[in-house]
Amino acid sequence: MQFLSDNAASVHPVIWAAMKAADAPDSPYDGDAVSQRLDEAFSAVFGRECAVLWVATGTAANCLALSAMVQPHGGVVCHREAHIEMDEGGAPGFYLHGAKLLLAGGASAKLAPSDIRAVIDPIRDDVHQVQPHAISITQASEYGCSYRPDEVAAIAELAKERGLGLHMDGARFANACAFLGGSAADAAGPVDALSFGFVKNGGMSAEAIVFFDTELADVARYRRKRAGHLQSKGRYLAAQLLAMLDGDVWLHNARTANSAALEIASVAGERLMHPVEANEIFLRCTPAERETLRSQNFDFYDWGDDAARLVAAWNTPQEHAMKLAQAIAAL
Amino acid sequence: MQFLSDNAASVHPVIWAAMKAADAPDSPYDGDAVSQRLDEAFSAVFGRECAVLWVATGTAANCLALSAMVQPHGGVVCHREAHIEMDEGGAPGFYLHGAKLLLAGGASAKLAPSDIRAVIDPIRDDVHQVQPHAISITQASEYGCSYRPDEVAAIAELAKERGLGLHMDGARFANACAFLGGSAADAAGPVDALSFGFVKNGGMSAEAIVFFDTELADVARYRRKRAGHLQSKGRYLAAQLLAMLDGDVWLHNARTANSAALEIASVAGERLMHPVEANEIFLRCTPAERETLRSQNFDFYDWGDDAARLVAAWNTPQEHAMKLAQAIAAL
Amino acid sequence: MQFLSDNAASVHPVIWAAMKAADAPDSPYDGDAVSQRLDEAFSAVFGRECAVLWVATGTAANCLALSAMVQPHGGVVCHREAHIEMDEGGAPGFYLHGAKLLLAGGASAKLAPSDIRAVIDPIRDDVHQVQPHAISITQASEYGCSYRPDEVAAIAELAKERGLGLHMDGARFANACAFLGGSAADAAGPVDALSFGFVKNGGMSAEAIVFFDTELADVARYRRKRAGHLQSKGRYLAAQLLAMLDGDVWLHNARTANSAALEIASVAGERLMHPVEANEIFLRCTPAERETLRSQNFDFYDWGDDAARLVAAWNTPQEHAMKLAQAIAAL
Amino acid sequence: MQFLSDNAASVHPVIWAAMKAADAPDSPYDGDAVSQRLDEAFSAVFGRECAVLWVATGTAANCLALSAMVQPHGGVVCHREAHIEMDEGGAPGFYLHGAKLLLAGGASAKLAPSDIRAVIDPIRDDVHQVQPHAISITQASEYGCSYRPDEVAAIAELAKERGLGLHMDGARFANACAFLGGSAADAAGPVDALSFGFVKNGGMSAEAIVFFDTELADVARYRRKRAGHLQSKGRYLAAQLLAMLDGDVWLHNARTANSAALEIASVAGERLMHPVEANEIFLRCTPAERETLRSQNFDFYDWGDDAARLVAAWNTPQEHAMKLAQAIAAL
Structure with a gap:
């Protein structure tokens, strides 16, 4: 009996059906009709406007989102056990061109504003030290713990106060959302970008980067192609996402x-x-x-x-x- | 009637069948049984040992292959109309950390040794100029022209003489191979690495990077993960490749x-x-x-x-x- | 009799005197009294507000200036014989994190708006092609030719129209300025940043990056430290610049x-x-x-x-x- | 009375004399007669062959040395209070193209083999985690403590056993050497590269990167130019180094x-x-x-x-x- 990883599971039947349904010639890349429906579909789920890019992995989703927020000379505050620090083979260093992860503590791999402050407050505002440009939190955390809406809000407030971007790694966003009562808007809170994971949740090869700050999407679009993540038959990825959203x-x-x-x-x-x-x-x-x-x-x-x-x-x-x-x- | 792009076509039935057949729980990433069969299957096709990595796009295939051959301060000789120069959104600059494409001419977007020499011979061997580290040729070329085996051999000889890596962008390698008579070994010749394309040829989302210099694969494996291209359910990609090889x-x-x-x-x-x-x-x-x-x-x-x-x-x-x-x- | 290079010449006596005069303990880096006077001194020369960073080489000056204008996924239009393309060992690729030089023609290594348009107009506004973020011109050009004020103004207008940064490589800015009649403001025109060279003109080891868009300086300051160009005894560099400005x-x-x-x-x-x-x-x-x-x-x-x-x-x-x-x- | 920083001190008289003596036209960059004498002079000091590059700052020295040892997907083990981690504005991330600093503990900011093992032993040999490529130690440490020859030897043995490069940040190498009895060879031990600092010790603007593995110097030479650190009048830097070595x-x-x-x-x-x-x-x-x-x-x-x-x-x-x-x- 399999309790190894949600990554190892097979693919949900609606995924197969949707991919088959998309199996006709269409515009390449993300110019196809299916990809074009993503923004609207996700905006409906979150109840506010967003711009959405598909991508094949959570690592790419996290790093592309952050690359739109963080300059190469900046840093990202994250938990010291965060996936971007521990398990992505140095991908943030690659995608952010050497920007630095600034590691914070926090129970159950969740960050509280005080954890973040403990990292950024001692940073002198001078050129000798890497300055924070963004915060990344994980919903649910590496230890399967979910941020409550007020917890995300408090972090977002701190981010705003310090002029930092706010990213949410949602590899298991669906699980957090289910735990919190089912409102995607509540589970995401006022973050700037969310890596919304589907592969661990029955998908095959499509994750969504949801940009609530839609200007970030305009940067990430170029970065996605530049990272070789703009698949030429993107409709098979878009179809997976829509199939998962459809009927919840x-x-x-x-x-x-x-x-x-x-x-x-x-x-x-x-x-x-x-x-x-x-x-x-x-x-x-x-x-x-x-x-x-x-x-x-x-x-x-x-x-x-x-x-x-x-x-x-x-x-x-x-x-x-x-x-x-x-x-x-x-x- | 569709003559827009081979990218826009639908997916071959054997692809669907193979993906469905892979739809059982297995090890994540490329630890699954299907991915583990790739080296052997491609070695049989080429009649020599090779190490193979799946990846979702040709851009990623090209850039990961080159990233294992080229240091950040080096350069890659390619045709001025090559895909890596014209159509990959700057991906080589990203993957090679700022290494430079050194652009050569050549009829029908093919390079001859003389075209390559015209670019590299004037480069002074000093630190003020970017030194070539590799050559990249495209089989078939951007204009649908195929290198004959002796043409590839002559370039390989030049590469060896100058200590340069040799990469082949084979987005349409199958088409070149079919044109040249069907021997994959002949169509590839003695290159160090080949981006073997399947998506334009009926695949869905899997390309193969074939490393004939297998030490390069050991580097590229780390770079693939670091680029967010190591999909967690990799068996669905590996299955596509095996399905395409099976029965030619x-x-x-x-x-x-x-x-x-x-x-x-x-x-x-x-x-x-x-x-x-x-x-x-x-x-x-x-x-x-x-x-x-x-x-x-x-x-x-x-x-x-x-x-x-x-x-x-x-x-x-x-x-x-x-x-x-x-x-x-x-x- | 020496006509090899202005780089090979010795150092002007005022340089030595000023360096000696700075040879007392002072704050390290650029916190010293001499460095603190640069903004004012250069603003007087140009008759408008500017922020100035010293740096040891023209390559560093050019690349730091551009790094504040160009995102890693963008490009810089320059002449195909520009120093940044031909003679800087790939430094732009390093400093701009893989951004691309977009090469234009133009008589005597000068660019006209039409040369620039010939490069940028064919670039499709899509993610497959590298988009221009900035223009770099050289005053005087690699062939010792000077842009007239109306020529710079026309390029600046084009830059503004297309939302591009404008950088001037002034390794021999002094010579251009002398040729044009002696007004630094006229010779620089409305560029955003100028690499103002002194080493070829009797200096020892100090060039100035002059930011007329002073927000760019705030980015470049971090990039300078990150590039290891923030010398700890910066007063010896600042002193060289002031000595050269003093009494023209x-x-x-x-x-x-x-x-x-x-x-x-x-x-x-x-x-x-x-x-x-x-x-x-x-x-x-x-x-x-x-x-x-x-x-x-x-x-x-x-x-x-x-x-x-x-x-x-x-x-x-x-x-x-x-x-x-x-x-x-x-x- | 000044106890703020050795960076803030003035310059030793022999420096001025040597720079003045170099003030005649000579070949630009490092082709001049003074720069050409460095390898021999430092080889004499260390009693073994080495290749030496001058550079203006310790940050550049450290990062250029490491960049020749570490691939972009690798990591560098260093103390969590090391200068490269704390005070270089993210320069290692820039020069190493996103490679990661792997932080170790150790009393008085010195590393023992056990500290290093505590960091690298838990790293799984798979692509999800950044693998160590080099170790960097600081002589004297950030807290003014010197490694004894047997301590360096033990680290070098570990480095060799694990196939890691070994770099020594010697911003205060002279002070460590003086403390240890005056033998440069003993104080450096069998490291692959040493950043030998002079600026904190009476120099003006020249540090030496001493490569005992001389093949690394061939890479670093290109990287130095690419980083804009190859000054055109390099003889004024080389002269500083020789003046400091001369007569100890x-x-x-x-x-x-x-x-x-x-x-x-x-x-x-x-x-x-x-x-x-x-x-x-x-x-x-x-x-x-x-x-x-x-x-x-x-x-x-x-x-x-x-x-x-x-x-x-x-x-x-x-x-x-x-x-x-x-x-x-x-x-």
């Missing part, structure tokens, strides 16, 4: 995954390292306990020596979740 | 496209600006003549004021080609 | 050099490849003729097979110029 | 500064935050105590709330050091 499949998928995670969490008690506010569980357990779980056919990653990471996907069977819950309870 | 679909598709182009070329006589050695026709014709063709429902790009570019695709109906030939003959 | 030494030096060049040019007639409007002469002459000159102890560079480049410096003795004129007349 | 002025100057620092340290006892092994003293003292010192005309930087940084220079009068010692003793 994205939200439904995320609820399924979250629900499986909560089922498991419900028995974990003190073993939980972080609140379960999305589809990930970080579970304290010994190597022997992990061995026990694996012998029962559960697949997952170790998290250091004394913990396991368990991730539910859009198609995790309720039965698997229940079995895992029982197995954990029995440890 | 790639070659069959290219032959169909070439054959349509030749049908059209057979009536064009003096109107042909370049020999037709792949699936593209550059046709001298007046604005009025283009109007006439369009009124008969043929779709294509203008090429400057006095010419048209006509591109046949893997699925161009023979009938469309014949009709276009008749229409041209009747101009 | 810069203009006096340039007049001396120009006058020597004109002396030589006066006998050259048909041999002149370009008008002599600064301190450089490009002289048609055979290898045998060059041999004759060298045998008389004149030192200079060949310029291709059939010409010589002769450069007069701030301290070229009038007698040397006269002797060279006689020698040329006698060829 | 560099060592004499460093001994004077160290001796002043030791004088002060001798009374500081428990107030010393770090051993005094060069020319810097980090002194625990309250704001009131700092006020007392300043009222006696001592000039220095605060170091956080509860400390002061006092730096002796090559020309700090022994009398000033004694007075400061007395003042501290009297606190």
Whole structure:
């Protein structure tokens, strides 16, 4: 039973159907009819105007969004365990032409305004030190914790006060949104740009960069091509995004995954390292306990020596979740 | 009738079948079983060992291949009408960290050793001038002309003599290969790396970077992730490539496209600006003549004021080609 | 007798005196009293407000100025024989993070608005092609020709119309200014930034970047430090600049050099490849003729097979110029 | 009395004399007779072959040296308080094209092999994480502490074992060397490249990059020009370096500064935050105590709330050091 990664899951049926439906000749790149519908579709979801670019990976989404906000001599405040710092193979350094990640702490890989201030306040306003140009937060965080609307608002206020851009890495935005009650506008808050992830949530190869500051999109459009991310048959990516938005499949998928995670969490008690506010569980357990779980056919990653990471996907069977819950309870 | 771009065509049925067949959970990124088969499959096609990376676009393929050969302070000799110079939105500047394209002439957008020497011989070997680190040639060229094996060999010899890497942009490599008789090894010759294109030839979103110098692949692997081109569900890309190689679909598709182009070329006589050695026709014709063709429902790009570019695709109906030939003959 | 390069000349006595005068402890970097006087001193010379940064080389001056105007995905229109294209070892690619030089023609290495339009008008406004962000012109040009005020004004108008920054490489700005009558304001015209050269004109190691758009200086200040060009004992550079401005030494030096060049040019007639409007002469002459000159102890560079480049410096003795004129007349 | 920074000090008389002696026409850039003598002169100092480039700043020296060792997708292990991380305005990100600084701890800003291993051992050998390409250590460290020869050797062994380049930032190399007994070879140990600082030690505007791996110099030479650091009248920089080596002025100057620092340290006892092994003293003292010192005309930087940084220079009068010692003793 698969709790390794939501990346490893297969693709939702609506994706296949939409891609097939797009399989006729059309304008190349993003000039096709499907791509042209994205801005409107996402604007409806968020209840405010936005400009949307498809792209194949979350890494590209994050870095293209940030590249429109940050000059090469600037910096981006992010959590020291953020994906852009830990897992993107140095992509921010590449896309931002050497700009620097300014690392902050914060419980459960979430940033509070005080965490951000602790990083930027000591920076002297002189040319010897890299100045912050933007903040990047992750919704849900690397530890599966979701920012509440007032938490995002407080960070946005700080960003505005200091003249910084605000980016949200939403690789699991759908899961956060489902956890928070289902309003995309609430879950995103007043950020300037959102990397809205679909691949971990049943998509195949399309993520959306949602620019609420639409001038940033005009820059990112050039940067996307320059990064080799403007696919020539872009309609197959656009179709995936629309299929997920249509009828709120994205939200439904995320609820399924979250629900499986909560089922498991419900028995974990003190073993939980972080609140379960999305589809990930970080579970304290010994190597022997992990061995026990694996012998029962559960697949997952170790998290250091004394913990396991368990991730539910859009198609995790309720039965698997229940079995895992029982197995954990029995440890 | 569509002669606009092979980019605009739909996707070959084997692609869909292979992608569906890959639609089960597997390791993320390129750790899956399908991606793991690429090296072997391409080595069989070329009859020599190679290391292969999938990537979503030709721009990424070209630039990642070159980034493994060229230091940031170096240069790449290419034709002044090469795709990397004209149509990639500055991607080489990005991927090569500011390395310079050193532009050469050459009939039909092909380079001869003398064209290359005309560019590199005047470069003083001092720090004031950008030194060449690599050569990039395009097979088939921007004007649909194919390098013969001895032509590639002569360039490779020059490259070796001067210590330069040799890259081949094969966005339409299949078409060149079909024109030259069908041997991939002959069409590629002794280059260090080949961007082997599939998207223009019936694929959806997967190109192959084929490294014959396999040490370059070890660098490019890091650069691919760093560029956000390592898709998390890579098996859907790998599956496309294997499907195209299996039973030589790639070659069959290219032959169909070439054959349509030749049908059209057979009536064009003096109107042909370049020999037709792949699936593209550059046709001298007046604005009025283009109007006439369009009124008969043929779709294509203008090429400057006095010419048209006509591109046949893997699925161009023979009938469309014949009709276009008749229409041209009747101009 | 030295006509090789104005770079090779020694340093003017006022430079030494001013550097010695600055040889007391003071704030490091550019916080010292001498550096703090630059803005005012240059604003007086140009009769309008400007912000000035010292830097050690013309290459750094050009590239830092441009880096404040051009985004990494943009381009800079310049002459195909401009110093930034030909002689800076790829520095623009480095400083502009891969932005592209868009090469234009133009007699005597000067650009006219029509030359610029010929480059930028064909650029489609789409993401596949690098868009121009700035124009760079050279005063005096690589061939020692000076832009007249109305010529600069016409280019500035075009720049404004297209939303492009305008930079002037003034490695020999002093010579152009002397030729044009001595008004720095006239010689610079309405450019946004000027690399004002002093090293070729009797300085030791200080050039000025003069920002008439002072917001650009705020960016360039960070970029200067980031490029390792913020020297810790900056007062020795600032002192050089002030010494040259004081009593118009810069203009006096340039007049001396120009006058020597004109002396030589006066006998050259048909041999002149370009008008002599600064301190450089490009002289048609055979290898045998060059041999004759060298045998008389004149030192200079060949310029291709059939010409010589002769450069007069701030301290070229009038007698040397006269002797060279006689020698040329006698060829 | 000046204890603010060795950067703020004036220039040693031999520097002026040597620069004046170089004030005749010579080949531009580094083709002059003085620059040509550097390799030999430094090889004599270190007792082994090296290739030497002059450059105007320590930031440029550090970053050019590293740029020859580190690919853009790699990383550099350094102390989290290293100058390249804290005080160079993001220059490493610029010069290394986005490569990453991998930050280690270590007492008194020195790295031990175990500190380095704590950073690099957890890095998985996969493309998602930035791999180390080099190590940079600082001699003397940011806190004025010197690596003993066996400490450098142990780091070099680790570097070799892991295939990493090894760079030494020697902004205060002379002070470390003086402290360690005066052998440059011992103080540098088996590093691949050393930024040998002179400006803080009585120089004006010249630092040396000493490449013991001379192949790195061939790369750095191109990078220096590309960074705008190849000054056209380089002989004035080369002359400074030779003047400092001649008769061991560099060592004499460093001994004077160290001796002043030791004088002060001798009374500081428990107030010393770090051993005094060069020319810097980090002194625990309250704001009131700092006020007392300043009222006696001592000039220095605060170091956080509860400390002061006092730096002796090559020309700090022994009398000033004694007075400061007395003042501290009297606190």
